[in-house]
Amino acid sequence: MEASCPSMLYRLLVDRFLDEVPSDEWRRTGKGLDWPAPENATFEKIAGAVLVQNANWRNNASKAVENLKKMGISEPFKIVEASPALLREAIRPAGFTNRKLKALYEVSKLMLNVRLDLLDDYSLKRKLLNINGIGPETSDTILLYAFNRPVIPVSKYAKRILKRFCNIHLESYAEWQTYIQENIPRNVEICKTFHALLTEFGLKYCTNKPKCNICLIKADCKHTMIQPVNR
Ligand code: SF4
Structure with a gap:
């Protein structure tokens, strides 16, 4: 079965971007990324x-x-x-x-x-x-x-990246959340890591004016298929 666009995005960000996430912003666990505060805080x-x-x-x-x-x-x-x-x-x-x-x-x-x-x-x-x-x-x-509940917070970064990468346009917070949650495993570590990755990727690459020419996932991004960039 073909992977959904959000799950493909998640995999690409884990494979190519995880190492660039600042460790003072997010705590690295054996299973992904978490809030910087200690586990029980x-x-x-x-x-x-x-x-x-x-x-x-x-x-x-x-x-x-x-x-x-x-x-x-x-x-x-x-x-x-x-x-x-x-x-x-x-x-x-x-x-x-x-x-x-x-x-x-x-x-x-x-x-x-x-x-x-x-x-x-x-x-x-x-x-x-x-x-x-x-x-x-x-x-x-x-x-x-x-x-530790397996929900995805829908940030402005998540919407911006998914809009471009998946070429999807939704309106309400609930619609965005349903779309993401139905297309990734409902697993708390994955939700934590995906939210962290989207936040940092939205700050570093997929900014208001996206840095597509240096983007790590541009080859799979629908935005660059519509508006090609120099590779
Ligand atoms: S290629 Fe451009 S639009 Fe697509 S995810 Fe990267 S920065 Fe965003």
């Missing part, structure tokens, strides 16, 4: 997913996460007890301070009141989406990296 990953929205991880969000740790406020009960001024100071490097502060506070309260790890995927996602400042991509990022 659930709250750190949740805070990271909230703080990285509309921000760069290396220069902004990771500094805010580090500040929370240095200031001793990287656990839910400490967040809800911390003064807003201290929290604001800690997360300032991530930008959108007021919005992210409220989301961090609300998700901490939720974690103190509900055993999120016991919820099924649907209920967990609904609980997270009820928080102002947490949208579909952030909630799926939390499901995947903090709770």
